[in-house]
Amino acid sequence: MEKNNKFEWLSPPAQLKAEEDSIHAWRAYLPGERPRLAFFMKTLSSDEQARAARFLRTEDRVSFSIGRGILRCVLSKYLGSAPENIRFDYTSFGKPRLHKNPEEPLLNFNVSHSNRWAVFAIGKNRKIGIDVEHIRADLDVLGISRRFFRHRRLISLTPLLKIRDKNFSTKYGF
Numbered sequence: 001m002e003k004n005n006k007f008e009w010l011s012p013p014a015q016l017k018a019e020e021d022s023i024h025a026w027r028a029y030l031p032g033e034r035p036r037l038a039f040f041m042k043t044l045s046s047d048e049q050a051r052a053a054r055f056l057r058t059e060d061r062v063s064f065s066i067g068r069g070i071l072r073c074v075l076s077k078y079l080g081s082a083p084e085n086i087r088f089d090y091t092s093f094g095k096p097r098l099h100k101n102p103e104e105p106l107l108n109f110n111v112s113h114s115n116r117w118a119v120f121a122i123g124k125n126r127k128i129g130i131d132v133e134h135i136r137a138d139l140d141v142l143g144i145s146r147r148f149f150r151h152r153r154l155i156s157l158t159p160l161l162k163i164r165d166k167n168f169s170t171k172y173g174f
Helices: 030-041 048-052 057-081 142-150 153-161
Strands: 025-027 088-090 097-100 107-114 115-122 170-173
Touching: 025 030, 025 057, 030 057, 048 057, 057 107, 057 115, 097 107
Parallel strands: 025 170
Antiparallel strands: 025 115, 088 097, 107 115
């Protein structure tokens, strides 16, 4: 839904189904979920808890734990299983993916986070990606681009700076 030139993020239904031709995007403001940290920690596997413990800064430990806990909760809505029962495999680059189970739908997901926000993309039977970047109002992106890119590259880059997030079928807020 578009409202006042901005997209409205929906509250998700109790159960979700990924369709072949759609991508669902989720967003979460990580500090807003801090009161639920203990719950999210209980959903993490022992290797995820160990990974969280390796972060030097408390803020990074908390953000990782909340973000991974939210990912598990979101995926559980599609899979119909408890968040703590979801199993991940990892690519050679360390990216998580769902452990293949022939009795579950083939869901793919991607996660990105920046400056206290996390976004998640969920799709069925397709490779997907999502990215979020904190946009600093004081940063002249086009000016920096002019300094480092040739004119032809700059012409192809300029429209990308204006792209809006209209390419998602459904967007949910956690």
